[in-house]
Amino acid sequence: MSPVYATFGLEPATRVGAVLADGGYQVHRDFVDFVVDGSPLLFRLADLDAVSPLASDLPPAVLDAQVRALLLEDEPPLPGGRFVLYGCPECADLGCGAVTVVIERDGDDYRWRDFAWQTGEHVDLDRDGYHGTGPYRFHGPAYRAALTALLDGTPAGPSHRVLLIGPRVGLLAKLAAALRGIGIGADIAPDATDVPDEELRSYGAALTVSGAQREALRETFARTGTALVDAPAPVLPVLVAQLQQALDRAPGERRRLTALTATPDAAEVEVSAPGRVQLTAYRVDRLRRTQARTVLDAVLGPGHHRLPLDPRTVRGEAYLVARTSGGVLVTAVRGTSARD
Structure with missing residues (x-):
């Protein structure tokens, strides 16, 4: 046999x-x-x-x-x-x-x-x-x-370096330090309009807090294959997660987390394979302080999961970050009430 x-x-x-x-x-x-x-x-x-x-x-x-x-x-x-x-x-x-x-x-x-x-x-x-x-x-x-x-040497995978575009002070400097702290290379440039395409291709993702720059650079990054974060959040841990999501080029069948949406009442999560999922809510209060709360830390099976949320946890400007050991997804909470 x-x-x-x-x-x-x-x-x-x-x-x-x-x-x-x-x-x-x-x-x-x-x-x-x-x-x-x-x-x-x-x-x-x-x-x-x-x-x-x-x-x-x-x-x-x-x-x-x-x-x-x-x-x-x-x-x-x-x-x-x-x-x-x-x-x-x-x-x-x-x-x-x-x-x-x-x-x-x-x-x-x-x-x-x-x-x-x-x-x-x-x-x-x-x-x-x-x-x-x-x-x-x-x-x-x-x-x-x-x-x-x-x-014999494996083929080079996607770059895990990111380009942060804007002044080298304040939020971007803190963001670069946080990314380097977890092992992701980060560079800051005041403007990327004159950066050669060859250099831009060495970055897996880019972010700018300037809406005008983002619109001007959209076509450039599409040409070079560098993922551009379209709607940066004003919250450091969420910005890190947004860039991690942009860096992830794995095909859908190789991801545990495949979809994430949220309203003030519930989060909707799609999972392709059993695994531990951590869901964290971040909100910005009226004093521009960040409030964070873990709303889920459990093993979820494959399929669609609807997870009720306490509206008080996500009122105002709020974001949800879902994590497994191998991936991260970020979403803004849609339809939130006015900031407290």
Whole structure:
């Protein structure tokens, strides 16, 4: 009887950063995810904020070691032949928890089995195993080709640098500092009308707080492929999220969050795969102070979700930011009442 194979591939993925309510940062990480039978493996692990060991910011020697471990050319780092597939995006410490798996050879093929959540040297499969995930058998030549291609240099993905257009003081300076704090490169230019197209193409997204400049630059950015934030919010964490959304060029089938709208009564969220969703409301009060409140932090299943909102939380000028570990969506709250 012929063995049943799963297909194996790799694709770029992102763990989006964030500016936290306490002033801290959640770091932005670009990495390569595993694609099994046409679907990102991370999507099958619903409530998980983690990155693979194939991160884009690794030195070449470290990336080489990670690839060779997955090819079983190095010894497994954990007892029982276990390898880390996903770890903490902030520190990669096993104590924070990691998804591990046994990788073994079967003739010319590779097999991944006994997926588990692990926080120490040893794992209890009955308690912490991902039951129903795997085992997967991969055709050896295709598996090796996908992994060794990383060592030859992967094609450059979309740029994660942004251009902020306007005076280098006040809001844009704070925005640039916040973006750099989470790992996104940010430059400020007083005017971009004379910037060569070749230079503009090095930016994945751009933002200006000047409506006149935005209208003048719309055609330029359409020509260079740089995403332009059309309606910047006057709230720093929302501006960061708007730029992150503009930087995300993943196709729709590779996104957990696919749609977000809001009225004062409810938010409407579309989710393509199970995962933890955080929904934060930001409003600007009459003194131009920003008020923030978490209105949802839960695992949502695929489909459409209608989430009731307290109108007092989103009265006046208000925005909602929805986040998963791999994506972010922003919407203004439509039809809000006058500012308090």
